[in-house]
Amino acid sequence: MPAAADATAERIREVNTAYHDLAAASYDSKWGIDFGDTGREQVVAKLSKALGGELGTWGHALEIGAGTGYFSLNLMAAGHIAELTATDIAPGMLEALRANADSLDLDVDTVVTDAENLPFPDESFDLVLGHAVLHHIPNLNAAAAEFFRVLKPGGTLVFCGEPSANGDRIAALPKRAAVAMAPLWRRAVGAGARDDHGGSDPDYGHAMEAEVDVHAFDPGAIRDLLGDAGFADVHIRGEELLANLYGWMLRTVESTADPDEVPRRWRLFAFHSYLALQRVDTSLLEPHLPPQIFYNLVLSATKPA
Ligand SMILES: C[S@@+](CC[C@H](N)C(=O)[O-])C[C@H]1O[C@@H](n2cnc3c(N)ncnc32)[C@H](O)[C@@H]1O
Secondary structure, three states, rough: OOOOOOOOOOHHHHHHHHHHHHHHHHHHHHHOOOOHHHHHHHHHHHHHHHHHHOOOOOOEEEEOOOOOOOHHHHHHHHOOOEHHHHOOHHHHHHHHHHHHHHOOOOOOOHHHHOOOOOOOOOEEEEEHHHOOOOOOOHOHHHHHHHHHHHHEEEEEEEEEEEEEEHHHHHHHHHHHHHHHHHHOOOOOOOOOOOOHHHHHHHOHHHHHHHHOOOOOOOOHHHHHHHHHHHOHHHHHHHHOOHHHHHEHHHHHHHOOEOOOOOOOHHHHHHHHHHHHHHHHHHHOOOOOOOHHOOOOEEEEEEOOO
16 A cells, blocks of 8 residues: 655655664564575566566676565575675665575675665666565656666666555455454464554554555556666566465464464465465466556566667
């Protein structure tokens, strides 16, 4: 759900920084972020969908809104990126990213910066990429101009995990259903209710997201945005439908329980059933249905040589 129409760009950046700094410590567990084989397979599949074909290997990559490193650290570990500069507006997220990079034995540079003012010279990078970040950026035209400026001619732009306008609307349904089902689910798995804000108001997280999320995208608007910035070969595809409906239900019911009382066997079941639905989306739905009906959009473009 987009932020209030009267929120200033400065306010949106401030809330994004504070919210993501606060979220950093528990971010990987909340979102089931994996830095092993599963995580690598997920990001390689996303990159391949975004590019619409063969994957390359890139020299110097710049990640925008890198968070704890889900996208670029996994791509680096999978051998698709040789050198990485990871950026984010929230210093806490980059601290978590550095810890993840250390545990993977990967060498990365981190720079705290807003996407609209990148502190890098023109034509510095072979690849500019991001995951689940464009929808937080107040002035997308300014950001797209920066991505274009810092890319080398012939360089590649890739963004994945951006909410589609339709997906944003349909996510509200499983969240509402999950709030109603939560007491029954807690009894079934034997977990007590959480006694902090998350338990008394299961929609609390959603309310915070409403402050940090600024856009939900229509494929046509993304094409215009990138075309206006000078990009060519724009490719957009939809990603995740069933998996996302299910994922929002899981996260919403889990947010109402005391995290220490959610059994491990439930967590394993939830994770593997989510991955199974992701496979159904990838193999059966995504290749045949129009991008706008999916929850997320993935996209790529090139800076003309
Ligand atoms: C939903 S998180 C995604 C993090 C990571 N890319 C991932 O997929 O796990 C969005 C990230 O974008 C960052 N962000 C928000 N607004 C930004 C801005 N204007 N410029 C740069 N980063 C921003 C947040 O701090 C946060 O780390």
